[in-house]
Amino acid sequence: MTTTHLVDRIEKHSPKAPGVSARVETTDDVEINTPEKVCGMGHRMKRKEDPRFIQGRGRYIDDIKLPGMLHMAIVRSPYAHAKILSIDTKEALAMKGVVAVITGHDLKAAGNLHMMPTLMSDTQPVLPIDKVLYYAQEVCAVIATDRYIAADAREKIVVEYEPLQAVVDPHVALKDEIIVREDKEKQTNHVWHWSAGDRAATDAVFAKAAHVVKQDIYLPRIHVCSIETCGMVANYDKAREHMQLYMTSQAPHAHRTVFALVSGLPEHKIQVISPDIGGGFGGKVPVYPGYVICAVASLVIGKPVKWIEDRSENLQADSFARDYHIKAELCADAKGKLTGLRVRTISDCGVADAAANPSKFPAGLYSICTGSYTLEAADVQVDGVYTHKPPGGVAYRCSFRVTEAVHMIERMVDIMAHDLGRDPAEFRLANFIRPDQFPYKSPTGWEYDSGNYEAALRKAMTMIDYAALRKEQLEKRKKGELMGIGISSFTEVVGAGPAKDFDILGIKMFDSAEIRIHPTGKALARLGTKSQGQGHETTYAQIIAEELGLPAADVQIEEGDTDTAPYGLGTYASRSTPTSGAAAAMAARKIRAKAKKIAAYLLEVGEQDLEWSVDRFRVKGSPDQAKTIQEIAFAAYTNHPPDLEAGLEATDYYNPPNLTFPFGSYICVVDLDSGTGAVKVRRFVAVDDCGKIINPLIVEGQIEGGLTMGLAPALFEEIVYDENGQNLTGTMADYLLPTAVESPKWELGKTITPSPHHPFGAKGVGESPTVGAPPAIANAVVDALWHLGVRHIDIPITPQRVWKALREHGVTG
Amino acid sequence: MSTHQISLSVNGEAVTREVEARTLLVHFIREHLELTGTHIGCDTTSCGACTVVLDGRPTKSCTVFAVQANGRTLETIESVAKGGKLHPVQEGFWEKHGLQCGFCTPGMIMTAKSLLEKNKQPTEMEIREGISGNICRCTGYNKIVEAIQYASAKLSEGA
Numbered sequence: 020m021t022t023t024h025l026v027d028r029i030e031k032h033s034p035k036a037p038g039v040s041a042r043v044e045t046t047d048d049v050e051i052n053t054p055e056k057v058c059g060m061g062h063r064m065k066r067k068e069d070p071r072f073i074q075g076r077g078r079y080i081d082d083i084k085l086p087g088m089l090h091m092a093i094v095r096s097p098y099a100h101a102k103i104l105s106i107d108t109k110e111a112l113a114m115k116g117v118v119a120v121i122t123g124h125d126l127k128a129a130g131n132l133h134m135m136p137t138l139m140s141d142t143q144p145v146l147p148i149d150k151v152l153y154y155a156q157e158v159c160a161v162i163a164t165d166r167y168i169a170a171d172a173r174e175k176i177v178v179e180y181e182p183l184q185a186v187v188d189p190h191v192a193l194k195d196e197i198i199v200r201e202d203k204e205k206q207t208n209h210v211w212h213w214s215a216g217d218r219a220a221t222d223a224v225f226a227k228a229a230h231v232v233k234q235d236i237y238l239p240r241i242h243v244c245s246i247e248t249c250g251m252v253a254n255y256d257k258a259r260e261h262m263q264l265y266m267t268s269q270a271p272h273a274h275r276t277v278f279a280l281v282s283g284l285p286e287h288k289i290q291v292i293s294p295d296i297g298g299g300f301g302g303k304v305p306v307y308p309g310y311v312i313c314a315v316a317s318l319v320i321g322k323p324v325k326w327i328e329d330r331s332e333n334l335q336a337d338s339f340a341r342d343y344h345i346k347a348e349l350c351a352d353a354k355g356k357l358t359g360l361r362v363r364t365i366s367d368c369g370v371a372d373a374a375a376n377p378s379k380f381p382a383g384l385y386s387i388c389t390g391s392y393t394l395e396a397a398d399v400q401v402d403g404v405y406t407h408k409p410p411g412g413v414a415y416r417c418s419f420r421v422t423e424a425v426h427m428i429e430r431m432v433d434i435m436a437h438d439l440g441r442d443p444a445e446f447r448l449a450n451f452i453r454p455d456q457f458p459y460k461s462p463t464g465w466e467y468d469s470g471n472y473e474a475a476l477r478k479a480m481t482m483i484d485y486a487a488l489r490k491e492q493l494e495k496r497k498k499g500e501l502m503g504i505g506i507s508s509f510t511e512v513v514g515a516g517p518a519k520d521f522d523i524l525g526i527k528m529f530d531s532a533e534i535r536i537h538p539t540g541k542a543l544a545r546l547g548t549k550s551q552g553q554g555h556e557t558t559y560a561q562i563i564a565e566e567l568g569l570p571a572a573d574v575q576i577e578e579g580d581t582d583t584a585p586y587g588l589g590t591y592a593s594r595s596t597p598t599s600g601a602a603a604a605m606a607a608r609k610i611r612a613k614a615k616k617i618a619a620y621l622l623e624v625g626e627q628d629l630e631w632s633v634d635r636f637r638v639k640g641s642p643d644q645a646k647t648i649q650e651i652a653f654a655a656y657t658n659h660p661p662d663l664e665a666g667l668e669a670t671d672y673y674n675p676p677n678l679t680f681p682f683g684s685y686i687c688v689v690d691l692d693s694g695t696g697a698v699k700v701r702r703f704v705a706v707d708d709c710g711k712i713i714n715p716l717i718v719e720g721q722i723e724g725g726l727t728m729g730l731a732p733a734l735f736e737e738i739v740y741d742e743n744g745q746n747l748t749g750t751m752a753d754y755l756l757p758t759a760v761e762s763p764k765w766e767l768g769k770t771i772t773p774s775p776h777h778p779f780g781a782k783g784v785g786e787s788p789t790v791g792a793p794p795a796i797a798n799a800v801v802d803a804l805w806h807l808g809v810r811h812i813d814i815p816i817t818p819q820r821v822w823k824a825l826r827e828h829g830v831t832g
Numbered sequence: 833m834s835t836h837q838i839s840l841s842v843n844g845e846a847v848t849r850e851v852e853a854r855t856l857l858v859h860f861i862r863e864h865l866e867l868t869g870t871h872i873g874c875d876t877t878s879c880g881a882c883t884v885v886l887d888g889r890p891t892k893s894c895t896v897f898a899v900q901a902n903g904r905t906l907e908t909i910e911s912v913a914k915g916g917k918l919h920p921v922q923e924g925f926w927e928k929h930g931l932q933c934g935f936c937t938p939g940m941i942m943t944a945k946s947l948l949e950k951n952k953q954p955t956e957m958e959i960r961e962g963i964s965g966n967i968c969r970c971t972g973y974n975k976i977v978e979a980i981q982y983a984s985a986k987l988s989e990g991a
Binding site: 065066068069070071072073074075076077078079081082084166167243244245246247248295296297298299300329330331551552553554716717719720722723724725726727728750751752756758759760762764765 | 852854855859862863866867868869870871872873874875876878879881908909910912913918922925926927929931932933934935936937938941956959960961963964965966967968969970971972973974975976977
């Protein structure tokens with residue numbers, strides 16, 4: 020079958036009106052139930068947090084200045100693997116303004132604080148005793164009265180090393196010829212093995228398959244590189260025995276608990292405050308050695324100590340993302356129906372498994388890798404391996420390892436479609452999970468809550484005029500021009516998570532909200548999450564406005580101070596709306612239930628005689644008889660029913676019954692320069708379905724930002740090491756972030772398929788585009804080159820890689 | 833370490849201070865003057881979070897010494913709103929959701945304001961090129977471009 024015939028076939032499908040998905044309807048329109056002055060869900064409300072940011076009045080970690088504050092600078096290793104022979108601190112300590120130098124021996128003497136647990140219950144060094152295990156590892160720290168003096172003193176510390184051979188490639192590490200972690204009981208670099216699906220069933224499916232495609236895919240190390248680096252101001256008050264920790268934390272409560280467990284300080288004497296955060300994306304989830312050294316320094320010296328990373332420290336030593344070496348096989352029957360998936364993956368952990376995954380999921384939610392397609396069986400196996408590289412495995416604006424999963428399945432489906440001579444869009448439509456199959460049980464055990472993949476892909480095809488593009492491509496090809504069209508129809512899995520399966524260090528992954536309504540009808544709400552730019556001060560206020568009819572402008576949102584906010588697991592993995600957003604709605608509903616009792620008392624009717632309307636309870640059949648939420652709030656403190664407690668407040672700890680499964684279809688058009696190998700993204704249409712929308716303006720912002728963070732690893736970003744484990748990409752001049760010039764004008768569309776189990780049907784959106792965009796771009800580039808014999812190019816697809824592929828396949832122009 | 837006395841105009845006010853020769857302008861602004869709206873993102877002139885306006889030109893203050901600002905006119909984000917009224921560029925960023933975490937925003941606003949002072953009605957590509965020295969990790973730039981277009985329209989109305 021030729022491509023032309025397929026174009027004809029696709030044209031015959033007129034875009035259908037969005038249809039039904041199990042119990043939930045798919046629509047195109049954002050629902051609005053409240054007037055503008057209330058600004059509940061669905062309104063394009065301008066962000067409440069913005070006035071301070073646009074006037075330079077944000078308060079980030081480096082803006083915090085306490086009386087008598089000292090500054091910390093860290094000495095880092097120039098080797099990836101070396102013995103420390105000596106650390107000479109004499110000259111540094113003699114300098115005016117230098118207060119202390121802290122080494123691994125000091126931390127060991129202070130109660131074995133030289134090692135710390137990771138979020139995956141592994142261990143990692145805070146400061147080394149006798150050996151360094153990765154390039155840029157913390158070796159010791161200087162504390163001084165001034166930032167410049169601390170930096171000067173750092174230069175005066177003389178560390179003698181005996182370099183040792185480093186093992187950088189995880190395949191070599193698996194030979195166990197050099198052991199990375201000699202401190203471990205088991206002398207092997209193999210950290211863990213994890214599997215999902217059914218091996219025997221998958222083998223059986225492959226045995227009878229008509230078509231099999233195989234591909235090795237490497238998703239390299241990348242770095243979130245938030246524009247604000249990490250930092251801390253630790254302030255130990257000896258008289259009060261109280262530790263105040265300002266830190267760049269996406270999970271302040273979890274970090275307080277970790278500090279309590281590591282330091283032995285009682286948890287009620289530790290206060291973590293996460294101020295305004297200049298971007299997180301997963302990089303501010305782990306506890307880094309710098310935080311621990313800084314806190315210990317303040318504890319020992321009894322003065323506030325500030326530590327602010329510079330960009331090179333951030334890029335070289337903080338947690339990376341990805342580093343997955345994937346071998347995938349996908350099979351189909353004679354009719355081209357996908358039937359089975361077999362995946363073997365090596366996860367390069369670096370020197371410790373310091374990933375930020377839920378405890379039971381060492382490879383995160385990678386088993387979502389059957390994607391948007393019905394398969395009979397899947398067999399997914401992952402092995403974690405130590406190497407002499409910085410520890411990590413955090414997300415890069417994506418739910419736990421979902422990007423790796425989506426990239427693999429979307430590349431494999433595309434290769435299969437091309438191999439079978441099928442159009443990639445038509446092939447996907449033929450293999451999608453159908454709307455009537457939801458809730459859908461995947462072969463690896465997930466229960467997808469709702470979806471309508473066909474509606475999203477058809478909408479994207481209409482928006483971009485897919486059929487016309489395929490015709491243009493054929494014409495261009497005749498002239499020798501290289502144009503490609505790439506599709507990605509991804510399924511995300513977010514909102515971790517249900518307590519039965521999801522915890523971090525044993526703490527269940529619920530999240531919380533506490534709402535207080537003041538007598539004058541204004542409100543304060545505090546939540547266990549922590550915005551890093553997502554706009555929580557606005558969206559949470561809109562959720563409460565929707566539920567209670569209080570204007571969103573009258574609802575103050577606070578997060579990030581563990582002394583005031585209810586316990587929560589924080590913001591990452593697109594979990595805030597599915598967990599704390601749900602908790603805010605549930606707490607508001609508890610308040611509404613009490614408000615109803617007060618209204619009944621005030622109106623002298625029974626509760627059964629009342630109905631809720633936007634912002635008031637009114638008497639059924641007599642709508643003029645009503646009490647607004649503001650009148651009820653006032654009465655709660657001035658004239659409450661005698662048999663009811665005064666006040667109007669509620670708390671909710673929300674345990675989600677399932678994860679949520681946002682999805683979407685992206686189509687990308689690229690033009691390649693056959694002379695230079697440069698890839699130009701000409702158009703990019705993104706149709707996202709994140710369920711019910713709280714604020715369309717903010718959702719668009721999340722999607723556009725996520726798309727640029729998907730473009731980045733697809734075309735530009737990679738943390739590169741040489742054979743000795745030296746990081747070659749330690750500045751922003753080497754690690755290339757897209758600017759406004761590289762980033763195309765994103766074209767957005769949406770369908771809305773609510774989550775059937777979330778209190779108001781939302782799913783979460785912040786990371787879908789980062790997950791969905793890279794394979795759309797990679798598929799577009801390969802689509803442009805397929806006729807030349809190119810089957811795959813690993814990301815980042817740099818001009819050099821395209822140029823090389825062209826030369827290998829005989830194109831010299 | 834030798835120190836030098838410098839005098840300059842900061843947001844319309846005359847300022848005289850003693851600084852070390854090596855003090856970076858961004859540290860002078862943040863630590864000495866306590867104007868913390870100007871941020872540090874990279875130390876290598878790559879990200880633009882530290883952009884201020886020096887003698888009318890957007891300048892990355894992380895790679896300029898404070899002594900180099902002697903006798904010159906410095907404007908930072910704190911001076912952009914006048915008399916409690918937002919500048920059209922600030923309005924545009926708020927109206928069009930041109931910011932998320934807010935960390936790159938002051939530098940981005942200083943660059944955008946300078947761009948519009950030179951070219952009141954830039955094309956989309958001129959805007960994109962004009963802000964290409966400022967990196968935003970959150971927004972994907974669409975809405976920053978819209979924010980600057982909003983300000984451009986507003987400033988042109990007033991002309």
